[in-house]
Amino acid sequence: MRCYCINHYNEPLVEMKMALPKPKAEEVLIKVQAAGVCHSDLHIWEGGYDLGGGEFLSLKARGATLPHTLGHETAGVVVSMGPNATGVEVGESYLVYPWIGCGNCSTCISGNENLCTSGRPLGVLEPGGYAEYMLVPKPKYLLALNGLDPAIAAPFACSGLTTYSALKKLGNDIATHFTVIVGAGGLGLMCVSILRAMGGKGAIVVDIDKKKRDAALAAGAHAAIDGNADNVAELLIQAAEGAPRSVIDFVGSPETTKLGFNILVKGGKLVVVGLYGGSVSLPIALIPVRGVSIIGNLVGNLEELTELMELVHSGKVPFIPITKQALSEANDVLTRLKEGRVIGRTILIPE
Ligand SMILES: [Zn+2]
Ligand SMILES: [Zn+2]
Secondary structure, three states, rough: EEEEOOOOOOOOOEEEEEOOOOOOOOOOOEEEEEEOHHHHHHHHOOEEEEEEEEEEEEOOOOOOOOOEEEEEEEEEEEHHHOOOOOOOOOOOOOEEEOOEEEOOOHHHHOOHHOEEEEEEEEEOOOOOOOOOOEEEEEHHEEEHHHHOOHHHHHHHHHHHHHHHHHHHHOOOOEEEEEOOEOOOOOHHHHHHHHHHOOOOOOEEEEOOHHHHHHHHHHHOOOOEEEEOOHHHHHHHHHHOOOOOEEEOOOOOOHHHHHHHHHOOOOOOOEEEOOOHHHHHHHHOOOOHHHHOOOEEEEOOOOHHHHHHHHHHHHHOOOOOOEEEEEEHHHHHHHHHHOOOOOOEEEEEEEE
């Protein structure tokens, strides 16, 4: 089978021919129908994450080996399975849950495989979907598409799941109060839509880019505030009809995290999703005095993806715009993404 692999970090992907994997035990082999290109693929391509302040989170140190096949937003059709695999059918299409843990630690047993310290996420440490075929360790990681276009479904495994999980962390406050969303890029826009689908009261979006603010309003945001305004905190509190209970920071820069922390009402929650990086200094005493929570969010768990796909199948979640491109153009797509020339989501389709 053909796959597009990182052979050396920061160098163009290489088309490689690999033996078709034979599924053993509970493994399932899928023929890839759609592979979403995610911004974090760029970091994997670079070999890790820049944490700011000269620190680098290396994937090699986490056990990454080369060559590596990218792709963690994958949908495909089951072609064969190991003798112990049950619950999926050959010829049916599924979305792959890629954030797979060791399965044995207390974190995995509690259902949060995405937070396992020895996890082997597909497309990050294990081979992903930039290929004609892909091996999935167990049938439980496959969610039936029930007729949904695989290219539409693919991004829900990462960007959709991340925003859904961030919103879940806010509990019922999203229904009773406005939610402040910092950053109206791809994730922020998806968050506006999913918040509506979950019955949220509404989104107050803040972004420095007018085009993105307009896109947020078009997606149904209640208000969009200019992040460059001198009195941005005041404007946000006004728009939210009082200091907000909930802020989701999709940027994760020192400025946005500080803004989110500062505007929270007593007892409020700040969920940090963005990986922009850097560091921030906060008055520690204000954390207990104001009783606020600062919560990190890394993708989401299998139960959350299952819930999200139920919401998608119910027709409540509007689809985000996608562009389909041939899998053989993977290199070109990644390069353009790196240069900031990709609008919306690009989905690679094997020829
Ligand atoms: Zn991703
Ligand atoms: Zn584990």
